Amino acid sequence: MSADRVLYDWTPDVRSYAVRLGLSLMGVECRMQAVDMDLPAPHHADGLLAGECPPVLECAGVRLTRPGTILHYIARQPDVARAWLDPAHEWAILNWLDFGVSALDTLASARGAALATAMPVPPATGALDAVLRRMEDHMAVRAMDGHDWFAAPAASIADVMLFVVFALSADVGVERDTCPALRRWARGLRALPGFAVMPGVPDYA
Amino acid sequence: MERWHSVSVLSDIRPGEVAGVRIDGHEVVLWREDTPAASLHAWEDRCPHRGMRLSFGFVRGDAMGCLYHGWQFGAAGRCRLIPAHPQVRVPASIHVRAYGVREHAGLAWVNMEGTDGFPDHATHWPDDVQPVRSVHVRRGATQLRQAIGLEAVDGMAWRGSVGLAVHEPVAGQAMLHVVCARSGEPAPTPVALSHWASRLRDAVESGNPTATIMGELA
Numbered sequence: 001m002s003a004d005r006v007l008y009d010w011t012p013d014v015r016s017y018a019v020r021l022g023l024s025l026m027g028v029e030c031r032m033q034a035v036d037m038d039l040p041a042p043h044h045a046d047g048l049l050a051g052e053c054p055p056v057l058e059c060a061g062v063r064l065t066r067p068g069t070i071l072h073y074i075a076r077q078p079d080v081a082r083a084w085l086d087p088a089h090e091w092a093i094l095n096w097l098d099f100g101v102s103a104l105d106t107l108a109s110a111r112g113a114a115l116a117t118a119m120p121v122p123p124a125t126g127a128l129d130a131v132l133r134r135m136e137d138h139m140a141v142r143a144m145d146g147h148d149w150f151a152a153p154a155a156s157i158a159d160v161m162l163f164v165v166f167a168l169s170a171d172v173g174v175e176r177d178t179c180p181a182l183r184r185w186a187r188g189l190r191a192l193p194g195f196a197v198m199p200g201v202p203d204y205a
Numbered sequence: 206m207e208r209w210h211s212v213s214v215l216s217d218i219r220p221g222e223v224a225g226v227r228i229d230g231h232e233v234v235l236w237r238e239d240t241p242a243a244s245l246h247a248w249e250d251r252c253p254h255r256g257m258r259l260s261f262g263f264v265r266g267d268a269m270g271c272l273y274h275g276w277q278f279g280a281a282g283r284c285r286l287i288p289a290h291p292q293v294r295v296p297a298s299i300h301v302r303a304y305g306v307r308e309h310a311g312l313a314w315v316n317m318e319g320t321d322g323f324p325d326h327a328t329h330w331p332d333d334v335q336p337v338r339s340v341h342v343r344r345g346a347t348q349l350r351q352a353i354g355l356e357a358v359d360g361m362a363w364r365g366s367v368g369l370a371v372h373e374p375v376a377g378q379a380m381l382h383v384v385c386a387r388s389g390e391p392a393p394t395p396v397a398l399s400h401w402a403s404r405l406r407d408a409v410e411s412g413n414p415t416a417t418i419m420g421e422l423a
Contacts (some may be wrong), residue, residue, distance in 0.1 A: 133341075137403050140338045144395045176260075177226045177374055178341035180217045187222070202261065202272060 100161030225260030
């Protein structure tokens with residue numbers, strides 16, 4: 001089955017990490033095609049179309065290029081536990097997933113300015129701060145109501161997307177002590193079977 | 206009271222958990238043992254080996270382990286294990302600086318200058334307290350204290366059953382810690398208090414009057 005799925009993956013890219021993490025947590029195997037977008041276009045990777053940027057998932061004639069859609073698609077596969085897109089909480093999950101995708105775009109742009117340029121500059125983090133504050137307020141109240149996860153009784157694809165936003169916001173200078181509810185929630189996600197790391201997201205912390 | 210800083214609500218630091226906090230720009234690791242005693246520790250957030258933040262590390266029983274090379278530190282911050290040299294008896298000179306720490310009124314209090322001087326008036330605060338949450342505010346501690354009517358020397362402001370404390374992780378930013386006494390006057394639910402704290406934060410940050418919001422607690 002894994003041979004039928006191909007993920008074009010760029011290791012340091014935050015959106016690619018969200019997909020890798022989701023695949024790993026959901027226990028889905030996939031053939032990985034490494035891409036280096038820092039190289040000139042002809043050397044990116046065989047099979048990547050002009051103008052495409054990882055992550056790109058190719059599966060059974062479907063070609064998906066947005067991380068939220070890819071996680072949604074994977075969660076709907078018959079061999080994946082239903083909790084990742086719990087039908088009883090589907091709208092809340094998809095709502096937070098969509099929030100997370102926008103937040104990840106915000107993070108990617110700030111992080112790119114901070115790390116991935118010849119002349120890094122401290123990025124403006126106002127938009128990211130607003131996103132994290134909304135997440136923090138939400139999870140503070142969720143915890144008081146006895147919930148561990150953003151949108152459902154168990155971890156969902158929304159938690160995967162939002163975890164990447166929180167975990168890598170440290171790269172643009174967001175300190176963990178300003179988001180205690182998110183720190184607790186992130187600790188829970190790290191403890192799930194299949195959790196995967198990337199540069200900037202170690203095993204602990 | 207100025208030397209004792211309220212750095213966290215106790216519900217955010219459970220057995221086996223590690224949290225990095227800052228006090229006036231100084232990085233402090235707060236961690237709780239994963240043992241029946243579950244003692245709380247506050248140390249300088251820096252491994253003496255390579256300077257790694259210990260708050261990135263992990264708790265193993267009654268020891269704190271550094272993420273970088275696994276050095277483990279036990280009571281009073283003394284290094285007890287260097288995994289690359291397990292047979293070595295670690296000299297006492299290898300240790301992390303330990304700070305004074307107290308658990309009181311639902312909050313963790315840290316004194317970076319020693320363990321004494323916890324004020325007598327704090328003993329009159331309620332014992333049976335439910336921690337609610339800590340809220341980040343993008344204004345200095347002085348401005349936040351003014352908004353809630355708290356003198357720095359008092360440590361906490363009580364409005365009915367609700368207790369409020371403030372500390373400054375770094376200049377220009379503050380954390381508002383909210384707790385609620387379980388006995389005594391009826392109090393809002395924790396969820397209602399969380400929303401209240403968010404509204405207070407938004408008012409303080411935008412420079413709007415806070416008297417009406419504070420009046421909700423009376």
